[in-house]
Amino acid sequence: xxxxxxxxxxxxxxxxxxxxxxxxxxxxxxxxxxxxxxxxxxxxxxxxxxxxxxxxxxxxxxxxxxxxxxxxxxxxxxxxxxxxxxxxxxxxxxxxxxxxxxxxxxxxxxxxxxxxxxxxxxxxxxxxxxxxxxxxxxxxxxxxxxxxxxxxxxxxxxxxxxxxxxxxxxxxxxxxxxxxxxxxxxxxxxxxxxxxxxxxxxxxxxxxxxxxxxxxxxxxxxxxxxxxxxxxxxxxxxxxxxxxxxxxxxxxxxxxxxxxxxxxxxxxxxxxxxxxxxxxxxxxxxxxxxxxxxxxxxxxxxx
Amino acid sequence: xxxxxxxxxxxxxxxxxxxxxxxxxxxxxxxxxxxxxxxxxxxxxxxxxxxxxxxxxxxxxxxxxxxxxxxxxxxxxxxxxxxxxxxxxxxxxxxxxxxxxxxxxxxxxxxxxxxxxxxxxxxxxxxxxxxxxxxxxxxxxxxxxxxxxxxxxxxxxxxxxxxxxxxxxxxxxxxxxxxxxxxxxxxxxxxxxxxxxxxxxxxxxxxxxxxxxxxxxxxxxxxxxxxxxxxxxxxxxxxxxxxxxxxxxxxxxxxxxxxxxxxxxxxxxxxxxxxxxxxxxxxxxxxxxxxxxxxxxxxxxxxxxxxxxxxxxxx
Numbered sequence: 001x002x003x004x005x006x007x008x009x010x011x012x013x014x015x016x017x018x019x020x021x022x023x024x025x026x027x028x029x030x031x032x033x034x035x036x037x038x039x040x041x042x043x044x045x046x047x048x049x050x051x052x053x054x055x056x057x058x059x060x061x062x063x064x065x066x067x068x069x070x071x072x073x074x075x076x077x078x079x080x081x082x083x084x085x086x087x088x089x090x091x092x093x094x095x096x097x098x099x100x101x102x103x104x105x106x107x108x109x110x111x112x113x114x115x116x117x118x119x120x121x122x123x124x125x126x127x128x129x130x131x132x133x134x135x136x137x138x139x140x141x142x143x144x145x146x147x148x149x150x151x152x153x154x155x156x157x158x159x160x161x162x163x164x165x166x167x168x169x170x171x172x173x174x175x176x177x178x179x180x181x182x183x184x185x186x187x188x189x190x191x192x193x194x195x196x197x198x199x200x201x202x203x204x205x206x207x208x209x210x211x212x213x214x215x216x217x218x219x220x221x222x223x224x225x226x227x228x229x230x231x232x233x234x235x236x237x238x239x240x241x242x243x244x245x246x247x248x249x250x251x252x253x254x255x256x257x258x259x260x261x262x263x264x265x266x267x268x269x270x271x272x273x274x275x276x277x278x279x280x281x282x283x284x285x286x287x288x289x290x291x292x293x294x295x296x297x298x299x300x301x302x303x
Numbered sequence: 304x305x306x307x308x309x310x311x312x313x314x315x316x317x318x319x320x321x322x323x324x325x326x327x328x329x330x331x332x333x334x335x336x337x338x339x340x341x342x343x344x345x346x347x348x349x350x351x352x353x354x355x356x357x358x359x360x361x362x363x364x365x366x367x368x369x370x371x372x373x374x375x376x377x378x379x380x381x382x383x384x385x386x387x388x389x390x391x392x393x394x395x396x397x398x399x400x401x402x403x404x405x406x407x408x409x410x411x412x413x414x415x416x417x418x419x420x421x422x423x424x425x426x427x428x429x430x431x432x433x434x435x436x437x438x439x440x441x442x443x444x445x446x447x448x449x450x451x452x453x454x455x456x457x458x459x460x461x462x463x464x465x466x467x468x469x470x471x472x473x474x475x476x477x478x479x480x481x482x483x484x485x486x487x488x489x490x491x492x493x494x495x496x497x498x499x500x501x502x503x504x505x506x507x508x509x510x511x512x513x514x515x516x517x518x519x520x521x522x523x524x525x526x527x528x529x530x531x532x533x534x535x536x537x538x539x540x541x542x543x544x545x546x547x548x549x550x551x552x553x554x555x556x557x558x559x560x561x562x563x564x565x566x567x568x569x570x571x572x573x574x575x576x577x578x579x580x581x582x583x584x585x586x587x588x589x590x591x592x593x594x595x596x597x598x599x600x601x602x603x604x605x606x607x608x609x610x611x612x613x614x615x616x617x618x
Contacts (some may be wrong), residue, residue, distance in 0.1 A: 025434065031423075039418060040306065046415060054435060056458055057447045060499050118321040125314035125552040133318060140329055141544070142600050144541045144551045146575035147593025150339065150586045151332030153579075154349070174328040177321055206313040236439030238553045253442050257558065267450055274443045285438035 054278075061271035068267050083272040092247050096255035097181055103165050103251055105234040111229035112222060115177050119184030119185040120210050124196060134185075137178040147237045153242055163245045171239045176229045183228070187221030188214065227288030234281050252277050321487075339379055339590035344371035346584035371587070378591040387588060388574060389566065390595070394479060395551060397570040404549045407489045409542060412496025417530070419497070420504045437494035445558035448487035452559075474563040481568045484559045488552060496541060504530065537609055547600060571596050578584030 031039070060068055062079045085095050122130060152171060153162070161167040191214060199209040215222070237253035244254050256277070259270040309323065348371045354364040381387040419430055436444070451457050452473045460470035474480045517524045553572050560568040562577070569577070571592060577588030 042418060043429045047429060048437050050433050053447050053451060055562060069456055073458060073465060078309060107569035114321045117317040121314045121317035127311040142547055144572055144593060144596045145553055146572050146589060147336045148332045148598055150579050150589050151335040154563050174324060236443060237442045238576060241400060270446055274446055277443050280442050282438040
């Protein structure tokens, strides 16, 4: 019932009219009503599960504290922005937010600079140690936080960096750079080598070729790196909790848990905070996600 | 040597910053971590010297008599025999956690990817909606799920009460507690698998399906004989990555179950973290955990690679 004669499939105009970039194996026309219902039913359920927790937190953040602490379900009652006002005026949340912005911004800049140069060298030059370095980059993905965090903590303590933003920026760079260098190498590989050769003929040295020819062309790849490093720094908690000690030095990851101690958690502040933390991350994420996956799979399969 | 330097110096210069940072902050700590696992280092004996102020403001330092010292394999023996910590419990939790999460990530992700790879109305909307959980930072998602499963005010128990079932004290039993964490992590991790597999599906040649259809292959046969083999390269990468990530997934367990009840839902990574930074800080114990975790992952990754190689796959 759901299949059509091959001749009709070949002549199916939907494919050409739709003009999709990738050929889809199945077409809309040859689906029975039952199959359609099953398909949309599955998707609606999946979408509901995907969206509900987000929606529930947003709705809860708009309820007064007394309404959150009710045992019966109420989707929406006496909406107010009071939680947000209290969060922004009566807690350290704005400080944590500012700290996170600073840490994420510096991680981003340093991370891009390091991974772009390393990625370019890995992509273009066949220098001794190249293969080894690529393996090392992959291997670092395997290191659990647990083995590095104590020695890094002692190093930072010896340098007097504990409780400073710099310690977090450095730690996050070590997490993000290997992956980004790997990803950017894949991106540089897609830029034709002939450009480098032409630039060399015109008398540009390797550094100016990199700076003036390749980097401008690699802007989309750099953007993805920027997003990735930003999100890494924005969402990290283990280092943040271990390194930062005073409440006014916390980043968001370390600070937010203050609202939910073991007893009498303050869900109204937590939900409002969760919304404010997620919004910037979600915006950045949506610029990045398409390229992020492409970069990931390209880097992973071509290795 | 001289010639090699002339030829490659700019390549080396470009990778130098990365190599230095990785060397100082990944490999030096790694070596130090392995070393610490053979000592009895903790919060109270970490100083190598004790400095005392004398009159006039000067300081005199002498070696700390109680400084951490080499204890050989004691930490490993203690951990593996259960004298210190609860390694085997946490290892069981970690295996259940990793297996359940990765299987569900992959299964649900593949199902949704296959559906999304078809052509239908509102496809773009569904795709964006299903990816959304990925945009939520993991610690925020952890708190959100903790809130949803909250015993008194959580929506899950609210719904249970509404339909007349007794509410569940999710965090007072080991398996229900672990279950909440798995739900949270599956919710968080499915979008990545879905998008990666969707990319893989789109790289499969559509002609194969048409040819199979002409030959009379059923939809299931087409799925098993074309889709699954076609996804091999992507699948092998994402399953390996997903396993490693889930194994080391810190924030979900740390914030959703918090090890409740009484540390019985701790996985290895959170167990090591609590050993290092909570109570009396036992750095050597944490380092030993780290070495054990890394060894497990290295063994797993090489076994996985060998398995793929046996099946004729070059990873």
